[in-house]
Amino acid sequence: xxxxxxxxxxxxxxxxxxxxxxxxxxxxxxxxxxxxxxxxxxxxxxxxxxxxxxxxxxxxxxxxxxxxxxxxxxxxxxxxxxxxxxxxxxxxxxxxxxxxxxxxxxxxxxxxxxxxxxxxxxxxxxxxxxxxxxxxxxxxxxxxxxxxxxxxxxxxxxxxxxxxxxxxxxxxxxxxxxxxxxxxxxxxxxxxxxxxxxxxxxxxxxxxxxxxxxxxxxxxxxxxxxxxxxxxxxxxxxxxxxxxxxxxxxxxxxxxxxxxxxxxxxxxxxxxxxxxxxxxxxxxxxxxxxxxxxxxxxxxxxxxxxxxxxxxxxxxxxxxxxxxxxxxxxxxxxxxxxxxxxxxxxxxxxxxxxxxxxxxxxxxxxxxxxxxxxxxxxxxxxxxxxxxxxxxxxxxxxxxxxxxxxxxxxxxxxxxxxxxxxxxxxxxxxxxxxxxxxxxxxxxxxxxxxxxxxxxxxxxxxxxxxxxxxxxxxxxxxxxxxxxxxxxxxxxxxxxxxxxxxxxxxxxxxxxxxxxxxxxxxxxxxxxxxxxxxxxxxxxxxxxxxxxxxxxxxxxxxxx
Numbered sequence: 001x002x003x004x005x006x007x008x009x010x011x012x013x014x015x016x017x018x019x020x021x022x023x024x025x026x027x028x029x030x031x032x033x034x035x036x037x038x039x040x041x042x043x044x045x046x047x048x049x050x051x052x053x054x055x056x057x058x059x060x061x062x063x064x065x066x067x068x069x070x071x072x073x074x075x076x077x078x079x080x081x082x083x084x085x086x087x088x089x090x091x092x093x094x095x096x097x098x099x100x101x102x103x104x105x106x107x108x109x110x111x112x113x114x115x116x117x118x119x120x121x122x123x124x125x126x127x128x129x130x131x132x133x134x135x136x137x138x139x140x141x142x143x144x145x146x147x148x149x150x151x152x153x154x155x156x157x158x159x160x161x162x163x164x165x166x167x168x169x170x171x172x173x174x175x176x177x178x179x180x181x182x183x184x185x186x187x188x189x190x191x192x193x194x195x196x197x198x199x200x201x202x203x204x205x206x207x208x209x210x211x212x213x214x215x216x217x218x219x220x221x222x223x224x225x226x227x228x229x230x231x232x233x234x235x236x237x238x239x240x241x242x243x244x245x246x247x248x249x250x251x252x253x254x255x256x257x258x259x260x261x262x263x264x265x266x267x268x269x270x271x272x273x274x275x276x277x278x279x280x281x282x283x284x285x286x287x288x289x290x291x292x293x294x295x296x297x298x299x300x301x302x303x304x305x306x307x308x309x310x311x312x313x314x315x316x317x318x319x320x321x322x323x324x325x326x327x328x329x330x331x332x333x334x335x336x337x338x339x340x341x342x343x344x345x346x347x348x349x350x351x352x353x354x355x356x357x358x359x360x361x362x363x364x365x366x367x368x369x370x371x372x373x374x375x376x377x378x379x380x381x382x383x384x385x386x387x388x389x390x391x392x393x394x395x396x397x398x399x400x401x402x403x404x405x406x407x408x409x410x411x412x413x414x415x416x417x418x419x420x421x422x423x424x425x426x427x428x429x430x431x432x433x434x435x436x437x438x439x440x441x442x443x444x445x446x447x448x449x450x451x452x453x454x455x456x457x458x459x460x461x462x463x464x465x466x467x468x469x470x471x472x473x474x475x476x477x478x479x480x481x482x483x484x485x486x487x488x489x490x491x492x493x494x495x496x497x498x499x500x501x502x503x504x505x506x507x508x509x510x511x512x513x514x515x516x517x518x519x520x521x522x523x524x525x526x527x528x529x530x531x532x533x534x535x536x537x538x539x540x541x542x543x544x545x546x547x548x549x550x551x552x553x554x555x556x557x558x559x560x
Contacts, residue, residue: 022198028191029058031163032120034200037064038164039171041091041118043444045079047072049095051122051138054191056093064091067444067473069437070465072099076106076117077434077463078441080181081401083115084424085445087240089174094121096188097138100146105431107150110181112428113263114240114324116174117181119151120167126158126187147183152176157186160195168205176207177323177340179240210323212339212347220296220319220335221351227294229316230256230355231276235306236263237299237323243342244268244420247298250349255357256296257364259285261306262412264299265423270416273361277368279413281308283558284370288363292316297334299341301327305412305427309559321345375555383407383552385527387414390454390480393534398450399424399442403435405456406488406552413555433462436479440466443475450476450538457483457508464509467518470543478537478544481511484551492554515545522547 032055036044043065048056059066069075072094079090094100100121110117123129123143124136131141140146144154153173155166163186170182224230238247238260244267251258251274258268259276268275279285286308289295293316300306301322310331318334320327321344328336337344375384387410394400396418402408402425417423424442426434439453455463460481470477482488486505494501515522522545525533530548537544 022196026061026195027054027058028160028163028186028193028195029054029056030061031160031195031197031200032167032186032191033058033062033064035164035167035203036091037062038200038203039089039168039205041089043067043082044091044093045069045075045082045441046093047075047095047099049099049122051096051124051188052093052099052191054188055120055122067440069440069469071463072102073106073433074437074463074466076103076110076119077437078444079117080106080110080113080115081424081438081441082445083110083117083179084113085399085421085442087116089116089118089171090441092117092119094119095138096122096124096143097140099138100143104146104150105429107147107181109426109429109431109434111150111152114178114180114236116179118167118170118174118184119181120184120186122191123185123187125189129158129187144183144185150181151183152180153182155182155184157184157190160190160193160197163190164200164203168203172205172207177210177241178237209343210338210340212321212337212344214347216335216337217344217347218351220337221348223294223317223319223335224254224256224296224348224352225355227254227355229292230254230294230296231289231292232256232258233261233289233295233297233300233302233306234258234264234267235261235298235300237321237341238264238267239299239421241299241323241341242420243345246342246345246349248272250345250352253349253352254355255360257288257360259289261300262425262427265412265415266417266420270418274364276364279371280306281413281558282371282374283308284367284374286312286558288367290315294319297321298345299323302331307331311559378555380553380555382527382550383410384414386530386548386550386552387411389527389530390452390534391416392531393538394452395450395538398422398452398538400452400454401425401435401438401442403453403455403459404430404432404489405454405459405482406484406492406554407454407456407482409489409554410552411454432459435459436463436477437466439477439479440470440475443477444473447476450478452534452538453477453479455479455481456488457481457485457511458487458506460511461508464514467515467520467543471519474542476541476543478534478546480534480546480548482552483508483511483547483549488552489554511545511547520545524549
């Protein structure tokens with residue numbers, strides 16, 4: 001009797017011949033790139049270094065497209081964005097020691113945002129592994145220890161035959177919900193040595209989806225069906241699971257108002273009658289959610305930003321659907337359902353009955369009116385005009401990437417992303433420098449759409465070198481730099497806390513002239529011309545810069 005798996009595993013005559021007579025001139029680096037191609041990768045990001053040259057030499061013999069950035073951390077941000085936009089594992093090739101360590105902040109953001117990044121770094125020669133002090137260039141006593149607290153899994157290779165299996169295991173780990181970064185390290189001599197191993201063919205490392213336990217979804221469905229004031233918090237897990245349509249269907253069946261977290265922007269239509277939008281830093285929204293007798297939390301751990309800085313205290317029953325088991329009930333007691341958001345929402349759709357509630361839209365309008373009234377009582381016309389100007393200029397399908405800057409803090413609450421998976425920021429880990437290199441990664445993933453990056457002048461200086469990358473590859477990225485002469489949000493925090501700010505004021509270049517020196521067109525804008533200037537830049541193929549001198553302020557916090 002012949003089984004299907006026997007047929008899958010039996011090599012063809014051509015495969016047998018190729019395996020017995022592999023092409024000459026290949027090394028361990030070829031095994032790396034062949035494995036990546038066999039897993040389905042098409043694009044890799046990175047920056048070469050002495051110990052990693054075996055991998056980079058192998059790229060010229062492969063079909064993989066290489067996108068090289070100027071700083072390893074920026075290469076990590078680009079890979080992060082590629083993973084977010086495509087849902088595929090984004091390979092990131094790095095060197096040893098300093099080159100590897102420079103990526104840590106980017107990998108922390110990928111971990112916080114559940115972005116699938118497959119980082120492959122080199123190592124000192126195999127004889128130097130194990131913590132001995134041999135004096136190799138770039139030597140660390142335990143390089144993988146620097147990554148272990150950040151990435152999902154660590155994979156160390158010591159021989160060439162281990163390369164395909166290690167990379168396949170890392171690939172599967174990166175794409176297992178919750179997605180995240182992983183780390184593979186390979187010694188320099190293993191990468192450089194000639195190999196007699198056959199060419200790596202197609203590999204399957206597809207992870208299994210996390211299905212909800214039926215007894216838990218049955219209880220959840222019963223709670224929601226009997227609820228008098230249900231509400232929903234939709235987090236980034238809804239976007240990553242491509243579950244926005246199922247969320248919409250469930251909310252309409254339950255007549256349950258929905259608020260999206262900052263990481264879940266776009267998970268629910270902004271102008272829908274049940275949409276509370278994203279005003280999580282507003283006490284009126286917090287009060288409304290606390291009053292829900294059943295609160296459905298999908299794809300969120302209710303962390304600091306999603307809980308109005310941990311002031312949120314729900315009084316009703318909480319149902320939490322989360323693919324990251326470690327986040328279940330990490331902040332609030334709940335009926336915890338460990339599952340992919342799409343599968344769990346589908347299970348609820350199959351069991352929850354219609355729940356009429358003609359009062360729900362009016363209750364939503366009341367909350368949003370209170371939010372508007374609170375903002376109207378503050379002198380924030382400039383900030384609101386600029387958010388509206390950016391929205392008016394940006395095509396609906398165009399993704400945007402926001403650095404840690406005051407305009408991004410506004411956008412978390414006030415910006416309508418129009419479509420799922422189009423607005424991304426560094427709010428997961430909160431490091432500077434994310435916006436522009438991430439936008440380059442998104443442009444590499446989909447060259448058919450323009451991409452917007454938003455930075456302050458302080459954050460822009462973290463990634464100004466990547467103007468050369470944007471020009472070299474012709475990426476269609478428009479970079480909006482809001483220039484307020486310093487670290488604006490820190491200036492505001494310090495002034496509020498201490499009466500004056502220290503170490504926040506910055507000398508900075510003429511950004512228009514600096515962009516021009518890279519051959520990138522740039523324009524000095526104003527609040528009155530911002531929509532026109534941004535729209536023109538977004539219509540023009542290739543990279544461009546729009547500089548907006550403006551001193552912005554945040555709306556008053558409600559959690560203090």
